[in-house]
Amino acid sequence: MGNDIRRFSSAKRFASWLRLVPNNKQSGGRIISSKTPKGKNAIALALRQAANSIGNQRASAHSFLQTDCLPERTERSNYRHVARKLALIIWNMITKTQDYLQPNTQLLYDRRKLAQVNNIKSRLFRLNLSRN
Known part of the structure; x- marks a missing residue:
């Protein structure tokens, strides 16, 4: 080095x-x-x-x-x-x-959960639009 x-x-x-x-x-x-x-x-x-x-x-x-x-x-x-x-x-x-x-692991866990919830919400929204 x-x-x-x-x-x-x-x-x-x-x-x-x-x-x-x-x-x-x-x-x-x-x-x-x-x-x-x-x-x-x-x-x-x-x-x-x-x-x-x-x-x-x-x-x-x-x-x-x-x-x-x-x-x-x-x-x-x-x-x-x-x-x-x-x-x-x-x-x-x-x-x-x-x-x-070391980052706050609880904060990281909460961010991941929020991202997962938002992903599921957007999938549901797209599913409802495709059915109509």
């Missing part, structure tokens, strides 16, 4: 340098491939292993990581996505020199 992480102007560029961001190949506006490129970066490998470890633990063991950015249950194919999220958190913590602030 070098002497200073601040050489990356954004967290996205840091994650891209770690090769944790998909390399979208397009032709004529159509996505041909969106695989995450393989790399030998030691930091990226450590983040992938940490994400894989989070996914292998039981939900109660990593409940402190249950936020919007890190899902409660990590699918095996999703560990690279979690590794990218960890890289973004690390970049923000180092460049902004602040501790990790």
Whole structure:
């Protein structure tokens, strides 16, 4: 990573340098491939292993990581996505020199419930319009 992480102007560029961001190949506006490129970066490998470890633990063991950015249950194919999220958190913590602030889980739960209720309401509304 070098002497200073601040050489990356954004967290996205840091994650891209770690090769944790998909390399979208397009032709004529159509996505041909969106695989995450393989790399030998030691930091990226450590983040992938940490994400894989989070996914292998039981939900109660990593409940402190249950936020919007890190899902409660990590699918095996999703560990690279979690590794990218960890890289973004690390970049923000180092460049902004602040501790990790765990979000209010009750507030997140309420937001998800409200979004689900609104989704159901809109589906019902569309169903009633299609029947008339």
